[in-house]
Amino acid sequence: MDDPIAILLQKTATQDRAAFRELYSASSSKLMGVLLRILSQRAEAEDALQEVYTRVWLKAGRYDATKGRGMTWLISLSRNLAIDRLRQRSDHVSDDDAMEAHADPAPRAETRLIATGEARRINDCFATLEPDRAAALRGAYLAGLSYTDLATKFDVPLNTMRTWLRRSLLRLKECMGS
Amino acid sequence: MTDQPILPPDEDDDLLAAEYVLGLLDREERALVEARLRRDATLMLRVEDWEERLSGLNDDYAEVAAPNLMPQIEARLFPQAPVARRSLFGNLWAWGSAATAAVALVAYLALTPAAPSYTAILTADAGGLKYEATISQDTLTLTRVSGTDADPTHSYELWVIAGDNPPVSLGVVPGNAQTITRPGLAEGQTLAITLEQSGGSPDGKPHGPIVAAGKLIAA
Numbered sequence: 478m479d480d481p482i483a484i485l486l487q488k489t490a491t492q493d494r495a496a497f498r499e500l501y502s503a504s505s506s507k508l509m510g511v512l513l514r515i516l517s518q519r520a521e522a523e524d525a526l527q528e529v530y531t532r533v534w535l536k537a538g539r540y541d542a543t544k545g546r547g548m549t550w551l552i553s554l555s556r557n558l559a560i561d562r563l564r565q566r567s568d569h570v571s572d573d574d575a576m577e578a579h580a581d582p583a584p585r586a587e588t589r590l591i592a593t594g595e596a597r598r599i600n601d602c603f604a605t606l607e608p609d610r611a612a613a614l615r616g617a618y619l620a621g622l623s624y625t626d627l628a629t630k631f632d633v634p635l636n637t638m639r640t641w642l643r644r645s646l647l648r649l650k651e652c653m654g655s
Numbered sequence: 656m657t658d659q660p661i662l663p664p665d666e667d668d669d670l671l672a673a674e675y676v677l678g679l680l681d682r683e684e685r686a687l688v689e690a691r692l693r694r695d696a697t698l699m700l701r702v703e704d705w706e707e708r709l710s711g712l713n714d715d716y717a718e719v720a721a722p723n724l725m726p727q728i729e730a731r732l733f734p735q736a737p738v739a740r741r742s743l744f745g746n747l748w749a750w751g752s753a754a755t756a757a758v759a760l761v762a763y764l765a766l767t768p769a770a771p772s773y774t775a776i777l778t779a780d781a782g783g784l785k786y787e788a789t790i791s792q793d794t795l796t797l798t799r800v801s802g803t804d805a806d807p808t809h810s811y812e813l814w815v816i817a818g819d820n821p822p823v824s825l826g827v828v829p830g831n832a833q834t835i836t837r838p839g840l841a842e843g844q845t846l847a848i849t850l851e852q853s854g855g856s857p858d859g860k861p862h863g864p865i866v867a868a869g870k871l872i873a874a
Contacts, residue, residue, distance in 0.1 A: 492864070494733070501725050509721035511713075515678075526721055528870070530728045531845075535868055544703055549710040556678065564682035565872065599711035617677040618712050624679050646673045647666075653708050 482547030483540070490537035501530060504548065508555045515559035515621040525562060529555050560621045602652035610645045613638065672701035676709060693776075727819055731845075732865075775846055777867035786828075786867060788846055793838045797828065811866065812855045816845040827855040845870050 482504060488496030508529055512522040532554060540550050603611040613631060616622045622630070628638040674680050675688045692699050772791040789796045797813065814822035815837070825835055828848060847868035849861045856862055 494729075498725055501723075501728070505721040505724075506718040507716065510716045510719040513719050514716060523722065523724065527724050527728050527731070530724070531731050534728075534732050535865060545707050545710070549706065549713065552710070552713050552716070553676075553706045560678040561685065561872075564685060595711035596714040597711070599709065614677065615712065615715075617679050618709055619715055621678045623681050624674075625681060627679075642679065643670050643674075646670055646677075650669075650673070650708070 480542065480546050482551065483542045484547075486533075486537050486540045486547045486550070487542065489534060490540065497530075497534060500533070504551055505530075507548065508551060511552055511555045512559050514619060515556065515563060521562070522559075525555075525559055529558055532558070556621070563621050564623070598653065599649075602649050605652055606645050606648060607641075610641050613642060614645060614649070617642075668698060669701050672698060673705045676702055676705040730819055730821070731816060773840075773842070773871045775869045775871055777846065777848060777869055786848065790840050790871065793836055793840070795825070795835045795837050795840060797835070808853055809863075810851050810853050810855050811848050812851045812861070812863075814847045814849065814861060815840065816847060817841075818843070822847065822861055824856065824859055824861075827851075840871065842871055 482500065485496050485500040485503065489500055505526065509522060509526055512525045512529070513519065516522045516525060529551075533551065536554070540547065603615070606614070609631060613622075613627045616627060616630070624635055624638055624642070627642075628635045631638065633641075671688065675685065680688065688698075692702065772789065774790075775788040777786040777788065787798045789798075811828040813825040813828050815825055816822045817839075825837060845868055847861075847865050849856075849865050850863035851861070852863075
């Protein structure tokens with residue numbers, strides 16, 4: 478299997494602590510990047526990183542290598558945890574700050590150049606969408622922006638944003654070959 | 656042309672899965688989806704499909720050097736330090752060891768109009784072991800919702816882990832329901848059940864595998 482992270486996850490599921498440490502070395506920089514992008518605050522991202530790996534140890538047995546790559550599973554787990562934390566912040570001001578902190582939802586040229594096959598495919602499909610809707614979808618995925626955040630950012634009514642993005646998601650799915 | 660597309664229920668669910676994966680939903684909507692995911696395998700498959708479909712965007716996340724937090728993580732999971740004296744309660748029920756490999760935990764917040772409260776649902780993937788913990792003010796009520804019975808050589812033991820502190824035993828889990836008065840249970844703490852020798856850990860430290868664990872999330 479050409480997926481070292483998947484192998485480490487499977488070993489971790491058997492309570493192999495050495496593999497668990499190796500998994501941390503191999504994946505923590507990427508997951509830190511995910512958590513910091515969504516949470517914006519270093520201290521909270523580090524706290525979340527501890528929670529991520531605690532959950533990874535407890536849930537590694539649920540990883541199924543036939544369903545996807547190990548890193549994809551780890552990033553999904555990290556994004557879910559970070560988005561849950563973001564939504565729990567009662568203070569709306571900090572959400573606005575967070576939005577300011579990652580205001581670059583547009584695709585970056587250098588990212589496209591080194592993109593993997595999967596990334597190329599989704600970037601091609603994003604290119605078929607209206608640019609502002611593609612930017613909104615990217616902002617949601619990468620930075621954890623909600624419909625409410627995006628409606629504010631793009632200065633449109635909430636329902637309009639919802640309709641835009643739901644239509645865009647249907648087109649995206651079709652483009653990706655469902 | 657209508658503003659809201661009318662969608663068949665299937666397609667609506669698929670879009671809901673996409674919205675959940677993207678992170679578009681607000682807190683209440685996310686909680687509803689997460690509650691459904693616990694029992695709706697079809698919705699779970701849709702979520703996994705969207706995670707895979709959107710995974711090409713993961714290249715956009717830059718790597719950021721992380722400090723070595725393994726010592727703290729291991730201290731949470733594999734505590735070595737002595738812990739506060741364990742309070743055994745109830746009789747020593749012998750509980751069966753079901754499955755220990757795959758453990759899922761879902762903790763969610765229950766909002767009640769009266770006092771603030773938390774609810775954690777502790778489940779194991781195999782064996783059907785399932786507990787529900789409810790904390791209201793200083794009282795924790797642990798209820799066994801489903802699960803297999805009894806192998807007389809083991810006991811389940813409940814622990815609370817606060818931050819980086821070692822686990823503190825809340826005693827052997829006796830029977831189908833238990834109420835414990837325990838001040839200080841709060842958001843961010845982890846409840847865990849381990850499989851210990853019959854009668855519980857002899858020295859106040861967990862030795863057996865964790866069979867269910869989860870974090871309390873507060874309003």
